[in-house]
Amino acid sequence: MRPLTFRKLFFQCLILALILFFVVIAALKFGAVPVSLYALGRDLLRVVLRQSSQISSDYGLIIQNIRFPRILLAIIVGASLSVAGTSFQALLRNPLADPYVLGVSSGAAVGAILGLMAEPLLTLPPALGAVLTPLCAFFGAAITITAVYFLGRRQGQIESNTLLLGGVIVTSFLSSIIVFLMRIVNTSNTRGMVFWLMGDLSTSFQKSVFWFLAAGFFVAGGVIYATANDLNILLSGEKEAMHLGVDVRRVRLAVYVAASLLTGLAVSVSGAVGFVGLIVPHIMRFIFGSDHRTLLPTAALGGAIAMVIADTLARIVVAPNELPVGAVTAVVGAPLFIYLLRRRLA
Amino acid sequence: MSPGRSSAAPLTPPESARLGTEIRLAVEQVSYAYSANPTQAPLFTLEATSFQARPGEIVAILGPNASGKSTLMQLIAGVLSPLSGRILLNGFAIHSLSPRTRAQRIAMVQQESRLLFPARVWEFVMQGRHAHGRSLRFESHTDMQIVQDALLHVSATHLSDRLMDQISGGEKQRVILARALAQQPLLLLLDEPTLHLDIAAQVGLLDALRRLSARYRYTVIVVTHELNLAAEYADQVLLMQSGRCLRVGPPAAIYQRELLEQVFQIPLRVEMRGHGRPRVTILEDS
Numbered sequence: 094m095r096p097l098t099f100r101k102l103f104f105q106c107l108i109l110a111l112i113l114f115f116v117v118i119a120a121l122k123f124g125a126v127p128v129s130l131y132a133l134g135r136d137l138l139r140v141v142l143r144q145s146s147q148i149s150s151d152y153g154l155i156i157q158n159i160r161f162p163r164i165l166l167a168i169i170v171g172a173s174l175s176v177a178g179t180s181f182q183a184l185l186r187n188p189l190a191d192p193y194v195l196g197v198s199s200g201a202a203v204g205a206i207l208g209l210m211a212e213p214l215l216t217l218p219p220a221l222g223a224v225l226t227p228l229c230a231f232f233g234a235a236i237t238i239t240a241v242y243f244l245g246r247r248q249g250q251i252e253s254n255t256l257l258l259g260g261v262i263v264t265s266f267l268s269s270i271i272v273f274l275m276r277i278v279n280t281s282n283t284r285g286m287v288f289w290l291m292g293d294l295s296t297s298f299q300k301s302v303f304w305f306l307a308a309g310f311f312v313a314g315g316v317i318y319a320t321a322n323d324l325n326i327l328l329s330g331e332k333e334a335m336h337l338g339v340d341v342r343r344v345r346l347a348v349y350v351a352a353s354l355l356t357g358l359a360v361s362v363s364g365a366v367g368f369v370g371l372i373v374p375h376i377m378r379f380i381f382g383s384d385h386r387t388l389l390p391t392a393a394l395g396g397a398i399a400m401v402i403a404d405t406l407a408r409i410v411v412a413p414n415e416l417p418v419g420a421v422t423a424v425v426g427a428p429l430f431i432y433l434l435r436r437r438l439a
Numbered sequence: 440m441s442p443g444r445s446s447a448a449p450l451t452p453p454e455s456a457r458l459g460t461e462i463r464l465a466v467e468q469v470s471y472a473y474s475a476n477p478t479q480a481p482l483f484t485l486e487a488t489s490f491q492a493r494p495g496e497i498v499a500i501l502g503p504n505a506s507g508k509s510t511l512m513q514l515i516a517g518v519l520s521p522l523s524g525r526i527l528l529n530g531f532a533i534h535s536l537s538p539r540t541r542a543q544r545i546a547m548v549q550q551e552s553r554l555l556f557p558a559r560v561w562e563f564v565m566q567g568r569h570a571h572g573r574s575l576r577f578e579s580h581t582d583m584q585i586v587q588d589a590l591l592h593v594s595a596t597h598l599s600d601r602l603m604d605q606i607s608g609g610e611k612q613r614v615i616l617a618r619a620l621a622q623q624p625l626l627l628l629l630d631e632p633t634l635h636l637d638i639a640a641q642v643g644l645l646d647a648l649r650r651l652s653a654r655y656r657y658t659v660i661v662v663t664h665e666l667n668l669a670a671e672y673a674d675q676v677l678l679m680q681s682g683r684c685l686r687v688g689p690p691a692a693i694y695q696r697e698l699l700e701q702v703f704q705i706p707l708r709v710e711m712r713g714h715g716r717p718r719v720t721i722l723e724d725s
Contacts, residue, residue, distance in 0.1 A: 094561045094583060094586070094587070094599055094600065096565075096577065096578040096582075096583060097577055097578070098577055099577060182555075183555075186555050187555075188555065188556070318575065319575050320575075321575055322569060322572075322575060322576070323569075325566070326566050326569055328554060328555040328556060328558075329554055329555075329558075329563075329566070332518070332549075333549070335518060335538060336516060336518075336542065336545075336546070336547040336549075337542050337566055337567065337569050337570060337622070338538050338539045338540075338541065338542025338543065338569050338570030339538060339569065340537070340538045340539070341538070378556060383555075383556035383557070383558070384562075386575070386577075
């Protein structure tokens, strides 16, 4: 009997944070334009010493204005999707649940596109205009998870295969809506079809959006983390959880809303990146166990690491061209999905 | 639960000393109806049922399939709310308690459901402490002690670091009981706890239950199909048939040949044994 202590949790997170740090350094170094570690270190030191004005080289500009913001975005998107996936897996009692597989990401994408289409038509104050798209993506995600939840229910019980099939069908339905919307609108302000269907981190990026995403991540992640013990008990079934003192309805509502918010925020800036929310929680569960007090923070850090690596690969594999990041995550994620599915059926 | 004491020591005290005089559980004219949709007649009902149980008392609910045993159990657990009547635990209506408060007072032992991801035995038992702490927290020393004691009481200390899906059915049932003990409840509900257990494991489980209810004055309600185990261990028996509670009373008063034959639809013989507990034998030529 070795119970979880704060100390243990802290060290586990610290190790992952260090790995994330090195991955970020590597991601800054690699790319179409190679940058030496020396130049990176020198520029980093200048930023730390508040001498940013001295960074004038082209390399510095690439690092500061292109690669670094994109890495920050990858961190937030990866962490959000991974935490959302962990939450869906616990609530639906299905190890194969993930925002992308369940169609929640596609729902968020449809919401986001509708938001982008509506924005010029409405005369909104600029502050509200900036958050309209993420907000619509959140509603799209929330509506989709509700629909998939009811599709997957049979006689009051969630049936995992029906749920997954429901997710596949919903995804394909929503994908065609995305294609339809892309065809009827002027694509200049709504990004491309590949962006929404596959996910891409290469789009331009505003600082205010990043802070909004980060705030959303910490609020929604905090809500989910507050229910970590409840989620642990929910793994053995809703009825048992009720007998053990979990307010199942309240926890379910709070976590669904928070996980939809995480998905909506991530999708509104990166499109529907798949499989991060599936693979990362499984790897973390394999390493650290299935206790959500550990799993949620480690999955967040692991999701960030995975996303930064995937996006770096997307940038360098066919350099100077780029792949959408979703293509990279799907190449790794889909085979793993098949493996998990086979193992569960065995 | 007092830490550190061995579970093997006390024998069952005399009846009068064992059962208190106060009423812990009062089921008053409780009924329940279930219908698939509001326009249809109710599919199944539990007609007005009443009984009372004291601290330290073991009550067995007996009856054939679909007699309303499980419905009554769900009502007592507070998962269902009664259509009429009320169920009081120490004077509080059970279904109006919050899930947390309810879990501090009532523990339910059911057939185990499949775990989504493997858990260690001690982690599983630790779930019983959930209702006693804040929602997000780390296990305290007291929690660990209570879990160790609970495992000791069901003789499962050696299993504590094993995985739940790597222990036998009988061991699993004892671990589930340990989790219920870790809740430190007033009321312990068991839904067919001896199902799938061999004879020795059944007797072992019920012995443990009797010893624990005597020591910690749990009121125990157990739904079972085992007439002889109920006769041996229960202080009170509720006999149910198609949604009605036919009789409530001590086994010696309830176990009458005609009555049992009518309820269970099988010829049988009832003998009274030396210590005042009846024994039922199913007759061969049925």
